[in-house]
Amino acid sequence: MQGRLTGKRIIVIGSATGIGAATVTRLAREGARVCAADINIQGASGLAEALTASGTDVFATPIDVADEASVQAAFADALTRLGGLDGAHVNAADLKTIFADSNAVDEDLAVFDRTLTVNLRGALLCARAALPALLEAGGGAILFTSSGAADSAEPERPAYAASKSGLNALMRHIASRWGRKGITANCIAPGFVMTPEMIAGGQVPPSLLDAFLRSTPSTRVGAVDDIAAMAAMLLSDDARWINGQVIHVNGGGLMR
Numbered sequence: 001m002q003g004r005l006t007g008k009r010i011i012v013i014g015s016a017t018g019i020g021a022a023t024v025t026r027l028a029r030e031g032a033r034v035c036a037a038d039i040n041i042q043g044a045s046g047l048a049e050a051l052t053a054s055g056t057d058v059f060a061t062p063i064d065v066a067d068e069a070s071v072q073a074a075f076a077d078a079l080t081r082l083g084g085l086d087g088a089h090v091n092a093a094d095l096k097t098i099f100a101d102s103n104a105v106d107e108d109l110a111v112f113d114r115t116l117t118v119n120l121r122g123a124l125l126c127a128r129a130a131l132p133a134l135l136e137a138g139g140g141a142i143l144f145t146s147s148g149a150a151d152s153a154e155p156e157r158p159a160y161a162a163s164k165s166g167l168n169a170l171m172r173h174i175a176s177r178w179g180r181k182g183i184t185a186n187c188i189a190p191g192f193v194m195t196p197e198m199i200a201g202g203q204v205p206p207s208l209l210d211a212f213l214r215s216t217p218s219t220r221v222g223a224v225d226d227i228a229a230m231a232a233m234l235l236s237d238d239a240r241w242i243n244g245q246v247i248h249v250n251g252g253g254l255m256r
């Protein structure tokens with residue numbers, strides 16, 4: 001496949017479903033060689049097989065971002081098979097804990113710890129595995145999936161918001177520390193995105209959807225392709241002078 005990302009070697013961490021799967025698809029269709037890494041290796045492998053069958057260059061590798069050894073093994077596999085690295089999209093989050101992420105008084109500390117371990121510490125582990133390879137390639141892009149929740153002042157899910165605020169800070173640190181070495185670091189902060197899995201699972205009550213739509217100037221909620229399109233741009237050379245930014249993709253639901 002020829003396109004804006006032809007020749008780029010990119011790893012997407014958190015790629016089996018939702019936004020990550022759409023991003024792998026978009027990157028591959030724009031010409032990148034992509035490693036789809038996920039704890040759900042069955043899902044990532046199925047995606048890689050389907051995309052390879054359609055003529056793109058994608059393979060899967062297992063990763064648990066909560067486990068340092070697993071992150072190192074996944075990056076070792078990715079770097080060997082890609083022959084280097086030009087971009088990394090750190091998209092994984094443990095969203096199973098989000099429904100138990102209550103409030104500062106009632107919070108189960110195991111939920112708090114798990115959320116921070118996967119969403120923030122996991123991103124740090126991925127960043128420290130990716131950066132040496134990006135630097136060796138002469139520069140590259142590292143992208144994190146944050147959330148509008150970091151800036152929304154919500155009465156619930158304090159651990160999730162804290163993890164994403166921390167991610168924004170980690171991203172800015174990387175941008176300032178390694179910008180002159182050719183690294184760009186940015187976050188995408190999605191608004192409410194209905195993933196294919198959420199639609200199939202019927203997890204979102206119509207009342208929540210209605211409430212969301214009433215609070216935004218958009219006529220619809222987000223789709224995974226809305227986020228994948230921004231990810232592809234930020235991982236391309238079109239974004240070489242975009243560094244240290246949290247870019248909200250949300251139909252105007254939160255304006256900053």
Ligand SMILES: NC(=O)c1ccc[n+]([C@@H]2O[C@H](COP(=O)([O-])OP(=O)(O)OC[C@H]3O[C@@H](n4cnc5c(N)ncnc54)[C@H](O)[C@@H]3O)[C@@H](O)[C@H]2O)c1
Pocket residue numbers: 013014015016017018019020037038039040063064065066091092093094095118145146147148189190191192193194195197
């Ligand atoms: N969907 C939304 O409305 C929305 C809004 C804002 C931000 N986000 C963010 O977008 C990203 C993707 O979310 P999504 O909605 O596509 O959900 P998703 O659950 O489909 O995607 C998360 C992916 O991360 C993987 N993952 C979970 N734990 C992992 C671990 N320990 N190690 C490796 N991989 C792991 C999952 O298997 C999955 O493939 C997340 O960072 C999420 O916080 C989503």
